[in-house]
Amino acid sequence: MQNITRDDVEDFLFAEAELLDEWRLPEWLELFTDDAIYYVPSTDVPADSSPDKNLFYVADDRFRLSERVKRLMKRTAHAEFPHSRTRHLVSNVRIRSRGDSEMEVAAAFITYRTKDGVTDTYFGSNRYRLVTDNGRLRIKEKRCLLDSEGLRTQGRVSIIL
Amino acid sequence: MNAFQRMNTALMVDEARQIFKVSRQAFVDPDILEAERARIFDKCWLYLGHASELPKSGDFVTRQVGGRSILFARDAKGGLRAMFNTCPHRGAQVCREKHGNAKSFQCFYHGWVFGLDGALRSQPGEASYAPDFKERSTSNMQPVPRFETYRDFCFVCFDRNAETLDTYLGPVKEYLDIIGDQAETSMTIVGGTQEYSMRANWKLLTENSIDGYHALTTHATYFDYLKATNGGLVPVPLEGAARDLGNGHAVLEYKAPWGRPVAQWVPMWGDDGKREIDRLYQGLVTRFGEERAKRIALYNRNLFVFPNLVVNDIMAVTIRTYYPQAPDFMTVSAWALAPREETDWARKYRLFNFLEFLGPGGFATPDDVEALEQCQRGFRNATEAQWNDISKGMGKETPAYDDELQMRAFWSNWNKHVFAASA
Numbered sequence: 054m055q056n057i058t059r060d061d062v063e064d065f066l067f068a069e070a071e072l073l074d075e076w077r078l079p080e081w082l083e084l085f086t087d088d089a090i091y092y093v094p095s096t097d098v099p100a101d102s103s104p105d106k107n108l109f110y111v112a113d114d115r116f117r118l119s120e121r122v123k124r125l126m127k128r129t130a131h132a133e134f135p136h137s138r139t140r141h142l143v144s145n146v147r148i149r150s151r152g153d154s155e156m157e158v159a160a161a162f163i164t165y166r167t168k169d170g171v172t173d174t175y176f177g178s179n180r181y182r183l184v185t186d187n188g189r190l191r192i193k194e195k196r197c198l199l200d201s202e203g204l205r206t207q208g209r210v211s212i213i214l
Numbered sequence: 215m216n217a218f219q220r221m222n223t224a225l226m227v228d229e230a231r232q233i234f235k236v237s238r239q240a241f242v243d244p245d246i247l248e249a250e251r252a253r254i255f256d257k258c259w260l261y262l263g264h265a266s267e268l269p270k271s272g273d274f275v276t277r278q279v280g281g282r283s284i285l286f287a288r289d290a291k292g293g294l295r296a297m298f299n300t301c302p303h304r305g306a307q308v309c310r311e312k313h314g315n316a317k318s319f320q321c322f323y324h325g326w327v328f329g330l331d332g333a334l335r336s337q338p339g340e341a342s343y344a345p346d347f348k349e350r351s352t353s354n355m356q357p358v359p360r361f362e363t364y365r366d367f368c369f370v371c372f373d374r375n376a377e378t379l380d381t382y383l384g385p386v387k388e389y390l391d392i393i394g395d396q397a398e399t400s401m402t403i404v405g406g407t408q409e410y411s412m413r414a415n416w417k418l419l420t421e422n423s424i425d426g427y428h429a430l431t432t433h434a435t436y437f438d439y440l441k442a443t444n445g446g447l448v449p450v451p452l453e454g455a456a457r458d459l460g461n462g463h464a465v466l467e468y469k470a471p472w473g474r475p476v477a478q479w480v481p482m483w484g485d486d487g488k489r490e491i492d493r494l495y496q497g498l499v500t501r502f503g504e505e506r507a508k509r510i511a512l513y514n515r516n517l518f519v520f521p522n523l524v525v526n527d528i529m530a531v532t533i534r535t536y537y538p539q540a541p542d543f544m545t546v547s548a549w550a551l552a553p554r555e556e557t558d559w560a561r562k563y564r565l566f567n568f569l570e571f572l573g574p575g576g577f578a579t580p581d582d583v584e585a586l587e588q589c590q591r592g593f594r595n596a597t598e599a600q601w602n603d604i605s606k607g608m609g610k611e612t613p614a615y616d617d618e619l620q621m622r623a624f625w626s627n628w629n630k631h632v633f634a635a636s637a
Binding site: 093095108125169203206207208210 | 304312313404405407411412413434438439442443458545549550561562566568569570573575577579580583584587591596636
């Protein structure tokens with residue numbers, strides 16, 4: 054991972070945001086490794102908590118993440134049909150550590166979601182563990198740490214943050 | 215005279231013709247909300263928290279209950295205390311943290327210090343106060359008028375003259391026992407609170423929490439998902455009964471095809487899971503006999519305690535409470551409950567199960583939120599399109615889990631409270 058620059062990471066994260074905002078979720082899922090995890094902890098537990106011992110909002114393994122994507126692409130995912138419009142903004146990108154096969158990245162995010170005349174704002178930081186696969190960056194872990202007090206007023210995480 | 219004052223009921227009921235309708239004004243009228251505050255939330259027993267949240271002396275949580283700010287603490291002798299979180303001096307909230315452990319509580323405004331029991335210990339400039347000032351009960355943080363517990367479920371009531379919690383709960387206790395008996399030792403809240411909100415009237419969540427009728431349509435994608443998780447289901451039909459428990463309380467009790475970490479195994483849990491589930495089941499049989507063990511292990515329960523507590527003993531156990539902030543906005547808090555001695559395996563699958571279905575990031579709850587918010591939008595037409603219909607199953611002797619008896623139980627009691635003065 055020594056030759057990967059912050060520019061490379063930023064390009065990757067900006068591309069991820071674009072896939073989410075364009076609802077190209079099956080393509081977004083391909084950014085993840087086969088053993089990937091996607092976590093949104095509840096806001097009153099420490100950032101590095103385990104979902105095996107704590108109640109989270111979202112704790113998906115790769116299988117459940119793929120099912121989440123399948124669900125969100127259906128008309129019967131009522132919370133997101135019609136799809137809300139979203140804008141994922143990614144900022145303050147830093148490479149926190151770098152190993153031979155894996156790197157840790159932190160980024161701040163603000164995501165807006167608009168539907169039925171109501172706009173919700175989600176904000177916080179994303180912690181990524183990234184690996185390379187045939188020269189491409191891929192996500193092994195995405196941990197989304199909300200800064201808000203719970204989901205008031207957002208009400209739900211029916212989009213992918 | 216406002217719309218509420220002109221009404222003396224929100225219900226249109228004709229048993230003979232199987233009509234049970236609820237006026238949509240009840241969901242939108244600010245005067246109704248004011249009446250609910252005075253006649254329901256100021257009068258009924260309200261869930262405060264679970265004793266397991268405060269394992270040690272000095273542990274505390276602060277919580278909004280029935281529009282009040284409550285400090286819930288374990289005192290130096292190990293007793294539980296529920297007091298109004300307000301300084302007797304000038305009113306500031308004394309404790310400003312959501313949870314923690316303290317030796318005493320200090321109001322930052324003028325520096326008054328209170329014990330874990332709320333008694334005034336010291337204040338700057340003591341010499342300027344009357345000699346008996348500290349002995350006056352009015353110098354202490356004020357306890358809530360009524361605080362009682364049943365099997366570690368802690369409740370408060372702001373009406374000094376209310377019936378006891380024991381009487382209030384009545385047949386609900388049997389169901390809290392079934393949940394409590396799932397643990398060999400005791401049940402405990404698992405770390406992490408789900409806090410969310412809905413742009414909908416609070417009574418919509420009451421109805422939805424005990425509505426078996428919406429499952430297959432609203433949660434179609436959840437059932438799709440279970441079918442996709444090769445081995446996530448067993449061939450147990452979704453069927454059971456609804457019961458009116460009096461006082462507005464109600465329960466659905468039913469069998470369902472999903473895994474229960476208490477003791478319904480599904481193939482995706484594998485051989486290790488089978489051994490664990492068999493062991494749990496044998497433990498129940500040893501403690502309670504075959505018949506009760508079956509009821510605890512194989513049946514799901516959606517328990518509603520009037521006016522705003524839901525305990526779902528389904529693919530995991532969730533405690534959920536919610537309050538109106540406005541006619542069209544509520545805040546919700548939810549916790550996971552589990553046997554304290556549960557193995558890591560069982561705890562992990564319990565929480566995995568919980569998140570699949572339950573909570574604002576699950577595969578089901580976001581669709582419930584959407585449904586309730588869409589109802590609230592539909593109520594914009596309440597002046598002309600005036601009535602909700604909840605008559606399903608009215609003609610039956612034994613209504614099914616997907617009939618609407620339980621909602622009628624809620625609404626009859628709600629109506630009695632809200633319109634008692636004018637009845």
